[in-house]
Amino acid sequence: MPGASADRFAACGPADLPWASLAGPLVAAEDALARLDERLRAGAAGEGWIARSHFADACASLWIEGELVALEDLVLHDAGMDIHAPTPQLIRARAIVGARRVIAAQPSGWALSPEGFARLHGEGERPQTRLPGAEIADARAPEATDENAALDSALALIDAALARSAQALARSAQALAGEARAEGGTRREPLPAADPDEAAQLAAWRRMAAVMDGLPPVIAAGLLWDAWETAPPVRRGAWLGRQIVADYLRQRGKTLAHLPCLNTGLRLSPWERRRSPDRATRLAAWCEAVRACAAAGLREHDRLTLAISLLERKCANRRTTSRLPALIALATRRPLVTAGTVAQALAVSPRAAQGLIAELGLRETTGRGRYRAWAL
Structure with a gap:
């Protein structure tokens, strides 16, 4: 029911915020984020820093979820030059990179719109199947001949044989699983079905974002992040909420030149504080994570600026x-x-x-x- 979805985020709203404990971390986070954004807007290395930040934030997002993706593998996979078969984690990281690029190219606040979320959610769950340059390869492909037709028919027969083998293996696996359950083995629970109330939950989460215009941008973004983490409105795409919150900071005008790398800062925050039962502790950890991601961004920008100046000589x-x-x-x-x-x-x-x-x-x-x- 829509009412139940609205009640789901009632405890995550701005009521009874512990301002005494949040004031210090909040001021430090907003100052650091504004300083980084101004440095990127006026610095020579801003464009390069932004392009690099998508890769780093994608790896940090997978790290938060307990997965490890090498930055080198992600860069090569993005360029379509993998040195080995991509893993599911690598494909998910590539999807995060693509989502960040799409969000950064759109006007601020686009990710919070129903159209933006629908596109990002669909793009994030769909792996990239065509590598860069595939269109050129298709254009250069030779015309169909009798030899190619014969080869296609042979490959079709092979595909049919592989499909029959896969079905036979699946039946064997089901039989073995039934025998294991009969012998007292553990039974794997089926995957949860799609929640029919996802649309109402997303609408309630967006309404929560709409009523926070009077709060400071960083603490409002922290409340949205906390609501998404404690009561996810969608079953799939847990990483997407952090990217939408980053776009919310752009919409509030806190960052104008870049999309914040929130995962990079959350990775530096202890898990016990990010997942604490106390909301005040979670919000303080959020503010510290925002400050940490801005501080890391400033250090990387200064390093890039120095390296570029030395190479340009x-x-x-x-x-x-x-x-x-x-x-x-x-x-x-x-x-x-x-x-x-x-x-x-x-x-x-x-x-x-x-x-x-x-x-x-x-x-x-x-x-x-x-x-x-x-x-x-």
């Missing part, structure tokens, strides 16, 4: 056709680069890409002889 007396400035821009936008990604982005051979990387003096991060990667 090497391009001072270069010819106008030199590819080094383009390589600097690429290395700024990505946490790491490989010879393959550089060759693909700059339209050069892999050997030429390695020469450019060596000439620029990027830092090698893997310590391997093959599948090497470099970073600023």
Whole structure:
């Protein structure tokens, strides 16, 4: 019932907030977030920092949920240059990167709208099946011939045989499970069905966001985050709530130049405080997480600014056709680069890409002889 959905978030509202304990962390969080946003708006490394932040926040989001995704694997998977088969966790992290890019490209507050949520929820649960450059490969595909038709029919027969084998294995697994239950084994509970009241719960959560305009932006975002974490309005896509809350901070005007990396700060917050039974402790942990993510962002921005200035000195007396400035821009936008990604982005051979990387003096991060990667 809609009334029950509204009551679900009644205890998460702004009533009886412990302002005495929240005042200090709240002021520190808002100051740090505003300082980072101004630095990104006026700094030379702002665009590169924003592009990098999507990868870092996606990895932190999976870490909060108890999954580990390597940043190197995520960057390579995003570029369509995986060195091994992607895992489900890696696909989810790539979906978070895509969702953050979509939110950042839309007007502030778009993620809170019904259209924005529908698009993000559908995009987040659907893995990427086409790699970059697939359209070019399709355009270059040869026309169908008799030989190709014969090959297609043979592959269809193989697919049918594999389908029959999968059905047989499924029946065998069900039989074994029945025998295990008959012998006293544990029974796995079925997956929960979709909640028919999700639309009403989302509407109640949005109404909660609409009545918080009088509160400071960070504490209002913290109440929304706490409501989503303690009483999730949807069964799937737990990560999506934190990205919507980040867009809420943009809508309130607290950040104008970037989408906050809330997962990066929440990762630095102790689990006992984020999941405490006391709401005041959870909100204080939220404010500390916002301050931590802003402080980490400031340090990364300063490091990037210094690295870019040092690398640009090497391009001072270069010819106008030199590819080094383009390589600097690429290395700024990505946490790491490989010879393959550089060759693909700059339209050069892999050997030429390695020469450019060596000439620029990027830092090698893997310590391997093959599948090497470099970073600023």
